[in-house]
Amino acid sequence: MGHMARLMFFLLLLLGPALAQNLVALAPQGALAGFYMNDLRGSRYMKGLAADWKQSGLEAWLNRELRRQIGDDADLLGVAAGGVAVALYADGFFVVARPSAAAMRALRKEVKNLRAQGGWLVGGDQDALTGFSRELVFLASPKYARMFLQNRRGLQAPVKGDLVLWGAPPQELIQSLKLPPRTSGAARTLRRFSYAIQLTAGGYTEEARLDVNPAPDPALASLLLPRERPYDAADLPQGYAVSTGVLDLSRAGAYLNGLLREFDLRINLDLRAFGARFATVTVQGPPPAPDGRSEAVLGHNLIYWEVRDPATAEANLLALLQSLAAFSTPQGQGGFKVLGNEGEFKVVEVGLAGTLYYKIEPTRLVIATSQSALQAVGNPPWSQEPNFRRFRARIPANAIGYSFGNQGSALQEQLGQLGFTLPQTIGSELDQQTSRELARALTNFMERLAKRFGSGLSYAVVEGNSLISRGFYEVRW
Numbered sequence: 001m002g003h004m005a006r007l008m009f010f011l012l013l014l015l016g017p018a019l020a021q022n023l024v025a026l027a028p029q030g031a032l033a034g035f036y037m038n039d040l041r042g043s044r045y046m047k048g049l050a051a052d053w054k055q056s057g058l059e060a061w062l063n064r065e066l067r068r069q070i071g072d073d074a075d076l077l078g079v080a081a082g083g084v085a086v087a088l089y090a091d092g093f094f095v096v097a098r099p100s101a102a103a104m105r106a107l108r109k110e111v112k113n114l115r116a117q118g119g120w121l122v123g124g125d126q127d128a129l130t131g132f133s134r135e136l137v138f139l140a141s142p143k144y145a146r147m148f149l150q151n152r153r154g155l156q157a158p159v160k161g162d163l164v165l166w167g168a169p170p171q172e173l174i175q176s177l178k179l180p181p182r183t184s185g186a187a188r189t190l191r192r193f194s195y196a197i198q199l200t201a202g203g204y205t206e207e208a209r210l211d212v213n214p215a216p217d218p219a220l221a222s223l224l225l226p227r228e229r230p231y232d233a234a235d236l237p238q239g240y241a242v243s244t245g246v247l248d249l250s251r252a253g254a255y256l257n258g259l260l261r262e263f264d265l266r267i268n269l270d271l272r273a274f275g276a277r278f279a280t281v282t283v284q285g286p287p288p289a290p291d292g293r294s295e296a297v298l299g300h301n302l303i304y305w306e307v308r309d310p311a312t313a314e315a316n317l318l319a320l321l322q323s324l325a326a327f328s329t330p331q332g333q334g335g336f337k338v339l340g341n342e343g344e345f346k347v348v349e350v351g352l353a354g355t356l357y358y359k360i361e362p363t364r365l366v367i368a369t370s371q372s373a374l375q376a377v378g379n380p381p382w383s384q385e386p387n388f389r390r391f392r393a394r395i396p397a398n399a400i401g402y403s404f405g406n407q408g409s410a411l412q413e414q415l416g417q418l419g420f421t422l423p424q425t426i427g428s429e430l431d432q433q434t435s436r437e438l439a440r441a442l443t444n445f446m447e448r449l450a451k452r453f454g455s456g457l458s459y460a461v462v463e464g465n466s467l468i469s470r471g472f473y474e475v476r477w
Contacts, residue, residue: 001315003466004086006234007157010179012196013189015440018160020185021316022036022038022083022085022157023036023083023084023085023096023136023356024036024085024087024140024155024157024164025153025154025155025156026085026089026096026136026153026155026175027094027096027144027147027148027153027155028087028089028094028144028147028148028153028154028155029130029153029154029155029156030089030155031087031088031089031094031117031155032088032089032167032168032169032170033087033088033165033303034085034087034088034155034165034166035084035085035164035165035166035168036083036084036085036157036163036165036166037080037083037084037162037164038083038162038163039081039082039085039098039468040162041081041082043162043199044477045199045201045477046199046477047199047453047477048067048390048477049092049449049452049477050388050453052448052449053445055448056441056442056444056445056446057367057437057440057441058236058441058442058444059062059195061437061438063249063432067440070128072110072259073353075266076097076299076367077103078100078102078103079097079099079100079103079107080082080095080097080098080099081098081100081103082098082100082135083098084096084097084098084360085097087143087144087332087460088167089144089145090172090173091141092140092142092143092144093140093141093142093144094138094139094144094145094148095138095139095140095447096136096137096138097136097137097138097418098136099137101138104132104137104235104406105401105405107130107132107137108132110271111124111130111132112124114132115247117131117149118149118150118151118303118347118403119133120132120133120138120149120228121133121463122143122145123372123469124145126139126142127141127142127144127252128141128142128145129141129145129472130249131145131148131149140364140388140405146443148253157194158192158209159194159195159196159207159209160196161196161197161198161206162199162209163197164194164195164196164197165194165195165259166192166193166194167192167193167194168191168192169187169188169190169191170416171188172264173260174187174188180262180263181262182217182258182259182262183259183263184216185216185217185220186215186216186220188213188216188225189212189213189214189220189221190210190211190212191211191212191213192209192210192211193208193209193210194207194208194209194211195207195209195468196207198281198388200414200464200473201477202473202474203454203475203477204470204473204475205242205454205470205471205472205473206458206469206470206473207469207470207471207473208430208466208468208469209466209467209468209469210224210466210467210468211466212224212225212320212465212467213465214465219251220255221425222251222303222463222465223247223248223251223252223255225462225467226246226247226248226276227400227462228243228246228248228276228277228323228386228401229399229400230245230246230277230278230279230399230400230401231276231277231278231279231304231306232244233404233412234379234381234392235277235280235383236279236281236302236381236382237302237376237377237378237379237381237382238245238281238303238376238380238381238382238384239281239282239283239284239300239376240282240283240284240405240406240409240413241281241282241351241403241404241405241408241410241457242279242280242282242382242388242403242404242405243279243280243281243283243401243402243403243404243407244277244401244402244403245278245279245400245401245402245460246276246277246278246400247276247278248275248276249271249274249276249320249408249421250271250272250273250274250275250276250304250308252271252429253269253270253272254271254272255271257269261316263459265405268350270316272287272308272309272312273307273308273309273310273313273315273316274305274306274307274308274313274365275303275306275307275308275318275363276306276315277306278303278304278305278306279303279304280301280304281301281303281373281376282299282300282301282302282405283301283302283372283373283376283379284300284372284413285299285370285372285413286372288291292337296354296369296370296371296372296373297352297353298352298353298356298369298370299352299366299369299370300369300370300372300373300376301367301369301370302366302367302368302369302373302377303362303363303364303365303367303368303369304364304378305365305367306363306364307360307361307363307365310345310360310361311360312362312363313360313365314365317358318348321336321350321356322336322349324350324351324353325349325350325351326351327351335349335350335351335352336348336349336350336351336354337349339355342357342374343388344358344359345358345366345368345374346358346359347358354369354370355370355371356369357366357373357374358378362414368457369470372463377431382404387404387406387454387455388404390455391404391457391472392404392457393456393459394459395457395459396459396461397461398459398461398462399459399461400461400462401458401459401460402458402459402460403458403459404414404455404456404457405455405456406454406455406456407454407455407456407473407474408450408451408452408454409450411446411450411451412451414446415443415446415447451471451476452477453473453474453476454473454474454475454476455473455474455477456471456472456473457472458470458471458472459471
């Protein structure tokens with residue numbers, strides 16, 4: 001190998017990690033929790049969304065209003081433009097970001113008495129130190145700033161992606177709190193949670209992971225890591241989304257009662273009549289009324305829950321709805337009324353929560369949260385929906401739950417609500433013309449987004465002592 005080739009090879013070795021390096025690796029090790037977002041400015045996947053943001057008028061509106069409200073400080077919005085990593089420790093924090101040029105200038109103006117240290121310009125006080133390099137800035141508690149400047153770095157995230165967050169309960173803190181035995185055991189059962197999103201050519205994937213230590217509290221671990229199989233969504237009526245899962249309400253109620261007794265709290269939570277399987281179907285509702293109020297406070301959903309004892313389950317449900325009605329009505333005036341029947345469903349009015357429809361079958365309870373949801377009971381099953389069939393092939397046989405939906409339709413539904421409610425919500429904060437401009441730009445942006453997003457699927461599995469959810473979502477970048 002010639003001298004020049006060796007030099008190029010050496011430079012690539014040196015530069016390669018620096019160019020590809022995730023900012024999180026600059027943080028000192030030992031963090032309990034962290035977050036990072038990669039530099040997405042150069043991502044080919046984000047170009048379309050960036051164009052939508054600009055063309056909708058939302059970018060111009062936001063820039064104008066921020067300049068008007070907070071002046072030059074608006075530049076600070078670009079502080080994480082090129083990526084950011086945050087690490088939280090039991091006794092401090094460390095943040096490093098790659099700001100836009102304007103944000104970097106604004107930050108430099110804020111920090112006084114900068115002095116050179118380890119290749120960085122560093123300033124601050126006993127609470128926090130700020131450091132600047134040519135393109136990076138860090139903010140950290142003094143202990144972790146010193147470790148960083150001494151090159152004691154190398155934090156690794158437990159998962160990889162373009163956006164990641166994770167956290168672990170601080171075990172030493174839990175021990176020091178001297179909690180009652182069961183509560184302490186429950187807190188020590190949760191080992192770590194992590195979440196990651198990765199952009200791909202066809203959309204994005206996500207993974208959420210809950211790691212459990214069963215030893216301190218086997219009862220909680222078995223609730224979090226169930227073995228049952230969920231309802232088959234293929235048999236349920238179509239909407240724009242469906243979700244199935246398992247949660248043993250009977251055992252969960254008994255567990256919660258035991259936990260609360262340690263704090264001398266008593267609740268009458270007898271859920272023995274219910275089983276473990278549940279499902280929800282979300283359907284399209286009508287456009288909101290001109291006054292901005294939706295006909296259904298609880299949305300447009302069909303809810304299915306397995307029952308072991310139909311008569312007791314119905315009595316439990318009515319007691320719960322009466323409590324909800326009293327809670328959601330001014331001055332506790334009650335507001336619970338039985339209004340008769342609609343087809344096979346019984347109709348009840350639940351205070352400000354509105355009208356609910358329910359029926360008890362031999363093995364399950366069915367609740368419709370609105371008239372639109374009630375009418376959807378007659379929809380064709382999901383098994384006849386081509387996209388559902390296509391995605392369903394990805395669900396493993398051992399899944400304990402899954403969700404499928406059309407994100408574009410969900411955005412369209414939210415768009416209908418937004419157009420009516422937004423000007424009223426912000427009307428008091430901004431003048432009429434400004435709030436109308438915002439509503440128009442935001443609606444335009446959401447319409448563009450709705451055209452980009454397609455179907456999506458996520459499913460949950462138990463692997464060892466971990467509950468893992470994986471998702472695949474279509475985006476037309």
